[in-house]
Amino acid sequence: TQGAQEAASEMLPLLLLLLWAGALAWEQRFRLEGPELLTVQEGLCVLLPCRLPPIYSLRYIYYGYWFLEGADVPVATNDPHEEVQEETRGRFHLLWDLSSKNCSLRIRDARRRDTAVYFFQLKQKWPNFGYTSYVSSKLSVCVLALTHRPSISIPGTLESGCSRTLNCSVPWACEQGTPPIFSWMSAAPTSLGPRTTQSSVLTITPRPQDHSTNLTCQVTFPGVGVTMERTIQLNVSYAPQKVTVxxxxxxxxxxKILQNTSSLPVLEGQALRLLCDADGNPPAHLSWFRGFPALNATLISNTGVLELSQVGSAEEGGFTCRAQHPLGSLQISLSLFVQWKPEGGVSGVLGAVWGAGTTALVFLCVGFIFRVKTRRKKAAQPVQNMDDMNPVMVSGSRGHQHQFQRGIVSDHPAEADPVSGDEQELHYAFLRFHKVQLQEPEVTNTEYSEIKIRK
Structure with missing residues (x-):
């Protein structure tokens, strides 16, 4: 009918418009250039490269969206009316530039759970009608554990008492990420210097005792809570602090350890070995000198070892060990004294003297006993005058006892008993000891002890 024809004619433009709009909403595919798999370590940054397909007109509005496979909410977009995932907000950035056709995605502070498959979608919107969608190929991202460690650089040589600047850097960290936190640990005196997002400066003034100690630089990535560190041993140059022998x-x-100038007694003929040591770094050059430094000492050993196979009078005197070092030298001196061994002749004389002295002492004791006994008998019996110097001992029978009182003289002297056949005889022994004079070993001399016996 005429009414139906009129209705159809009115709907035809609308159907054409719907067909046209549907055509504009069709999706077109394009392929991303580059690898299909990207790896990154946690805490770092990674770039997913993307280049826009050819666009026929710049008079329309274009929006880009990066999606996680299987998700409806994008992880990054330049569409102000579109929300992004909470997990990726602030960490995923769309690098949008139509003039250069850049649609890349940058991920900073990468986390292990960011491992996934991603794709890009471009929407070309027509005013009042719809849009045309361009969908890229898929790209996989794998986030690995962080294995990079910071680097420590020391310009020049560390010298005791001299300040040096150390630098701890993480050149593999991205500048767009959350700035890492640097920490230093050392026993040496230090002070912090300026820092950047990828490095930290430390000023150190080492001491001799800081040689071979540890210095650690620790870097923490707060975006992922990961900490990495590097430890080195300090190599401090210093002059010898002490010399020992x-x-x-x-x-x-x-x-025996000698740390100061001292005397060293050594027995004659004995072997002697002196080992000198110093604690400088690098090691000092050690040498031995005969004499003392102030007396123009003579070099006798170009090492720290001095061996004397047989010590004699020629070796008696001063010896000096010197530790020479580019940063300063140190030395130690000692005096060697030779103790002489006693000769065999002198030992024989001393033995004879001791023997004679012992014998004389025995005779002296025996004579003293006889003298005491004789005096007791003389007090009880009359004393007979003798022409010679020997007194007469009057003895009686063993069973007869003589009694007397002190201070009372008898008017009638007692009758003398007959002298027995075993008449006891008293001898006086005069012992004369001469002081022994020790002579030089080369001179042989004999000393005599004189014993005189008189009857």
Whole structure:
């Protein structure tokens, strides 16, 4: 009918418009250039490259969207009317530039759970009608554990007492990420210097005792809560602080340490080994000199070891060990005294003297006993005058006792008993000891002890 024809004619433009709009909403595919799999370590940044397909007109509005496969909410977009995922907000950025056809995605502070498959979608919107969609190929991202460690650089050589600047850097960290936190740990005196997002400066003034100690730079990435560190041992150059001498005498393994100038007694003929040591870094050059430094000492050993196979009078005197170092030298001196061994002749004389003295002492004791006994008998019996110097001992029978009182003289002297056949005889012994004079070993001399016996 005529009414139906009129209705159809009115709907035809609308159908054409719907067909046209539907055509504009069709999706077109394009392929991303570059690898299909990207890897990144946690806490770092990664760029997903993307280049826009050819666009026929710049008179329309274009929006870009990056999606996680299987999600309806984008992880990044330049559409102000579109929300993004909470997990990726602030970390995923769309690098949008129509003039250069750039549609790349940058991920900073990468996390392990960011491992996924992503794709890009371009929407070309027509005013009042709809849009044309361009969907890219898929791209996989794999986030690995962080294995990079910071680097520590030391310009020049560390010298005791001199300040040096150390630098701890993480050049592999991205500048767009959350700035890392640097921490230093050291026993040496230090002070912090300026820092950047990728480095930190430390000023150190090492001491001799800081040699071989640890210095650690620790870097924490707060975006992911990961901490990495590097530890080095300080190599501090310093002059010798002390020199010691280890002494080995004869076959003995006993060790004596000398830290100051001192005297060293050594037995004549004994072997002597002196080992000198110093604590500088790098090691000092050690040498031995005969004499003392102030007396123009003579070099006798170009090492720290001095061996004397047989010590005699020629070795008596001063010895100096010198530790020479580019940063300063140190030395230690000692005086060697030779103790002489006693000769065999002198020992024989001393033995004879001791023997004679012992014998004389025995005779002296015997004579003293006889003298006491004789005097007691003389007090009880009359004394007979003798022409010679020997007194007469009057003895009686063993069973007869003589009694007397002190201070009372008898008017009638007692009758003398007959002298027995075993008449006891008293001898006086005069002992004369001469002081022994020790002579030089080369001179042989004999000393005599004189014993005189008179009857």
């Amino acid at each position: 280890s002494i080995f005498q004869g076959n003995s393994t006993a060790l």
